[in-house]
Amino acid sequence: MPESPEVQALADFLDARITGHTVVDTDLVEFRAPKTRSRPLTDVTGRRISAVGRHGKHLDLALEGAHLVVSLGRHGWARWSEPGEHPDEQADPPALASLTVDDGGLLELTDAGSWVSLGLFVVDRPEEVSAIAKLGSDPADPAFTRDDFDRAVRGRRKQIKALLQEQESLAGIGNAYSDEILHAARISPLAHASALDDEALDRLFTATVGTVRDAFEARRGIPIDRLKEAKTAAMRVHGRTGEACPVCGGTVEDFRAGGTVAQYCPVCQA
Template sequence: MPESPEVDALAGILQIRLVGREVREVDLEEFRALKTRNRPLTELVGRTVTGVRRFGKHVSLDTSEPGRSGPSLLIGFGRAGWAFWVEEDAEEQAPVIARIRFGGAEGDDGEELALTDAGDWLSLSLTVTDDPTNEPSVTKLGPDPLSDDFTREAFEGITGKRRKQLKALLQEQESLAGIGNAYSDEILHAARLSPTMHAADLDEDERGRLYAAIREILRGAFAGRRDVPLERQKAEKVAAMRVHGRTGEPCPVCGDEVRDVPGSKGGAQYCATCQTGGVPL
């Protein structure tokens, strides 16, 4: 579920609610998620959260202790990871991988954050590190599509003469950070390009449309997800989709039937009239 717009919204919410709070307790319920076995989550206990940073679909909780900076917890959300606030009467939304309790001010019980994974296989990862920017999962990331680094020149270098289908290229984190299955469908629909077309076959006009669509779709998604409560992020994202997850529905642009991308097992969608010259894949 999470892609960069949702993870960015999460980072903003965590920044507001957690900075200045002390990590009181950690509970790791799925040990496979911890990628630093020699550095347990208990290293964070007693540290104060000083900041929250986003790297693609990763979030870093930075901490300190009196007199010096402390370790960071780098959370990778993968394909199906997410987070929610634990309330006394709240139902668990997915299998909980870890729980982190943060202290509060006087008269404040603090916050408890649950990290979850709803996938068929575990994709959420937890790394205790002194410098998240040196971790392989971060160093391998391509440019963030809304950053100043994602220039038209950088985009040309990413697409170039690569014999890779556009759908797969957009989801390749080493090329572009933070785009996943849903937004890649939306981007290609907005750019009027087939998901199976190879990047090397794009002409000048098509490359321009794709670059513009990446920026347009993600800019709108970042704005749309901002300040949405964590438990509402998925529903808001689904509601905003034009073709992704809309199999059998009319395309909002041309009215043609939205179809599944062959081989995607219903996981990816497109419009033949808008994207493949009216000829179904």
């Protein structure tokens, strides 16, 4: 699942290429992707793009008189063809929707899952998308403070692994980075937030801000077709089941909660 560091890198990549250009054509392959039935994807045709940004894990194309908000879900992503390039019609994953801008550049929105997780919203304001309206504070924001963190976490009677991924509490963190944060903080994913003492909360705050912001810097400038590879390579415990913990040498194990499979070091995070 794309998380805030990768979505920000995607937004920056697109902002440098399509801001200032006008959408001249759209194509919709998957009818289940649009979520605003009264405003179809074709409504962005003829509109100039003024900026590309991010809200949590959502991509936001700001246009004259509208926003195209893209929820990437579990498997959604984007593919870009420069002006004059011929897109590969057999490329995998398949494009579910696309936008062509006035210089011939082509933005394809893709989905690799067996079910459609990509969501498209044409709205006047991003906050009209309920998931954005409910977003909590973003640890990547320079204005994010310890007070913001404490309001989201301190005393909560909820498993800390789930809480870190709760977008209404902390925006932009998913399964992978929550694993990395908890490993850096030396906290078990089984722990409840209400059971964490001040020292553990100090470690968790430092790990949350540090992990997210370091990832933002590390992903900056990486081509969008290599971001998933870069993210995977940077993981210390997530996706490393059976491998040695880089800190203590213990064996990384799986942790299952509902339909989620996560990883942790049972030695470091006892």
